[in-house]
Amino acid sequence: xxxxxxxxxxxxxxxxxxxxxxxxxxxxxxxxxxxxxxxxxxxxxxxxxxxxxxxxxxxxxxxxxxxxxxxxxxxxxxxxxxxxxxxxxxxxxxxxxxxxxxxxxxxxxxxxxxxxxxxxxxxxxxxxxxxxxxxxxxxxxxxxxxxxxxxxxxxxxxxxxxxxxxxxxxxxxxxxxxxxxxxxxxxxxxxxxxxxxxxxxxxxxxxxxxxxxxxxxxxxxxxxxxx
Amino acid sequence: xxxxxxxxxxxxxxxxxxxxxxxxxxxxxxxxxxxxxxxxxxxxxxxxxxxxxxxxxxxxxxxxxxxxxxxxxxxxxxxxxxxxxxxxxxxxxxxxxxxxxxxxxxxxxxxxxxxxxxxxxxxxxxxxxxxxxxxxxxxxxxxxxxxxxxxxxxxxxxxxxxxxxxxxxxxxxxxxxxxxxxxxxxxxxxxxxxxxxxxxxxxxxxxxxxxxxxxxxxxxxxxxxxxxxxxxxxxxxxxxxxxxxxxxxxxxxxxxxxxxxxxxxxxxxxxxxxxxxxxxxxxxxxxxxxxxxxxxxxxxx
Ligand SMILES: Nc1ncnc2c1ncn2[C@@H]1O[C@H](COP(=O)(O)OP(=O)(O)OP(=O)(O)O)[C@@H](O)[C@H]1O
Ligand SMILES: [Mg+2]
Numbered sequence: 001x002x003x004x005x006x007x008x009x010x011x012x013x014x015x016x017x018x019x020x021x022x023x024x025x026x027x028x029x030x031x032x033x034x035x036x037x038x039x040x041x042x043x044x045x046x047x048x049x050x051x052x053x054x055x056x057x058x059x060x061x062x063x064x065x066x067x068x069x070x071x072x073x074x075x076x077x078x079x080x081x082x083x084x085x086x087x088x089x090x091x092x093x094x095x096x097x098x099x100x101x102x103x104x105x106x107x108x109x110x111x112x113x114x115x116x117x118x119x120x121x122x123x124x125x126x127x128x129x130x131x132x133x134x135x136x137x138x139x140x141x142x143x144x145x146x147x148x149x150x151x152x153x154x155x156x157x158x159x160x161x162x163x164x165x166x167x168x169x170x171x172x173x174x175x176x177x178x179x180x181x182x183x184x185x186x187x188x189x190x191x192x193x194x195x196x197x198x199x200x201x202x203x204x205x206x207x208x209x210x211x212x213x214x215x216x217x218x219x220x221x222x223x224x225x226x227x
Numbered sequence: 228x229x230x231x232x233x234x235x236x237x238x239x240x241x242x243x244x245x246x247x248x249x250x251x252x253x254x255x256x257x258x259x260x261x262x263x264x265x266x267x268x269x270x271x272x273x274x275x276x277x278x279x280x281x282x283x284x285x286x287x288x289x290x291x292x293x294x295x296x297x298x299x300x301x302x303x304x305x306x307x308x309x310x311x312x313x314x315x316x317x318x319x320x321x322x323x324x325x326x327x328x329x330x331x332x333x334x335x336x337x338x339x340x341x342x343x344x345x346x347x348x349x350x351x352x353x354x355x356x357x358x359x360x361x362x363x364x365x366x367x368x369x370x371x372x373x374x375x376x377x378x379x380x381x382x383x384x385x386x387x388x389x390x391x392x393x394x395x396x397x398x399x400x401x402x403x404x405x406x407x408x409x410x411x412x413x414x415x416x417x418x419x420x421x422x423x424x425x426x427x428x429x430x431x432x433x434x435x436x437x438x439x440x441x442x443x444x445x446x447x448x449x450x451x452x453x454x455x456x457x458x459x460x461x462x463x464x465x466x467x468x469x470x471x472x473x474x475x476x477x478x479x480x481x482x483x484x485x486x487x488x489x490x491x492x493x494x495x496x497x498x499x500x501x502x503x504x505x506x507x508x509x510x511x512x513x514x515x516x517x518x519x520x521x522x523x524x525x526x527x528x
Contacts (some may be wrong), residue, residue, distance in 0.1 A: 091427065
């Protein structure tokens with residue numbers, strides 16, 4: 001599903017953000033990516049989304065080789081992934097419903113398909129009662145659930161989230177993680193960058209640790225709840 | 228592309244115009260001015276060309292033959308003059324007709340006495356030229372024909388008109404070119420502003436896998452609509468203004484202008500077509516740069 005072979009990324013400023021990283025993430029996995037600030041976690045995700053191009057090495061995501069990919073093929077790659085942002089990135093002047101529908105409209109879905117799919121996804125994230133509200137009328141946790149709904153609505157193979165709980169309080173964070181776990185159980189691969197050790201320990205999943213652009217650790221954390 | 232999705236994108240384009248209405252109105256205004264000015268330049272050119280042509284039609288050069296030339300010889304010379312390449316028509320004017328012409332024009336009894344044997348006028352031939360810019364060459368060919376005495380020289384008028392026509396044509400070409408560039412620049416700026424205010428939506432569209440075409444369509448629709456509206460308004464304005472302007476111009480210099488009915492359909496097609504094309508070009512120019520950016524770079528964060 002995701003394969004990095006000796007991937008290095010050097011920014012134009014000269015920063016070595018990633019150094020010969022090699023790793024494989026299989027379909028259906030739930031992976032946390034941790035590391036100190038500036039370690040290269042966001043760079044890792046941007047390479048997967050092809051927001052950045054590697055300086056050297058090979059990246060394969062959902063069967064597509066990104067380092068050889070042409071610009072016009074990028075949309076097809078993006079349609080295989082749902083992206084969740086730390087700052088939610090909801091459109092203020094659109095309702096919850098329209099924010100989610102927007103992701104479908106953007107890739108040319110028919111109004112009929114949108115009408116069918118959006119309420120289903122909103123129910124999945126527990127926001128069926130808020131579809132006519134605006135983002136400013138929601139709590140942080142609810143806003144992130146809208147973000148999650150938008151990421152899920154096009155039925156992606158994986159969810160990529162860079163600190164999805166960075167802007168919400170711990171209880172809400174836990175709820176979001178539960179939700180992601182639930183989505184993972186249905187077969188969607190989940191990739192989460194996070195600073196919150198408690199969450200990582202609580203969920204007992206694969207943890208990839210990056211330090212100064214190098215993958216220094218890749219282990220299963222023991223789940224407190226499962227053990 | 229599914230048609231349903233397409234309808235959504237068109238709606239978005241029209242919404243863009245509304246949410247950015249001050250800029251939209253301003254660019255429609257500028258575009259109308261540009262179209263009107265380019266239209267005025269082209270129509271001036273058309274009218275001057277037509278004026279030159281009509282003068283050219285009347286501007287038949289009268290070629291006087293030598294006094295000894297008999298009527299029969301004159302007919303031969305008339306035919307010979309017709310073989311010169313730039314000459315489209317030759318008409319033999321017998322001396323008797325020439326004097327009658329004068330009599331008709333001036334209705335003076337003196338011309339009556341000059342008819343017949345006392346006629347001082349030579350036989351003549353009216354020569355019509357196709358291309359006035361070849362006047363000199365053609366005249367020297369005419370003069371070379373045996374039996375030709377002299378010509379009534381209208382070279383000066385012809386040259387003046389021709390050079391005026393050339394000047395107007397060249398000038399209007401550059402005006403049209405310059406104002407087209409200005410129009411494209413104005414539209415692309417307007418679209419760039421809409422894109423800037425829409426950059427957040429664009430970044431989300433790109434993150435969920437919208438194609439460049441999909442991101443582009445609303446902005447192209449916006450540009451084309453602005454162009455279309457400008458083209459229509461300009462055509463309507465011209466419909467009302469054309470006769471007024473031409474009549475005013477006629478008061479200053481005497482000339483017969485091309486009537487609106489003859490140019491109206493064309494100017495309408497050209498204005499609307501040019502508006503739409505300029506609108507589309509303007510938006511395509513401004514979008515390209517934006518589409519290459521990704522994520523935070525697009526957002527300017
Ligand atoms: N666009 C860029 N241009 C230049 N340098 C960059 C760019 N993006 C990131 N960097 C640098 O690359 C390094 C890794 O950045 P990255 O954003 O991947 O870190 P991170 O692990 O996500 O950190 P944080 O936890 O603070 O988000 C940092 O030193 C950063 O300054
Ligand atoms: Mg980061």
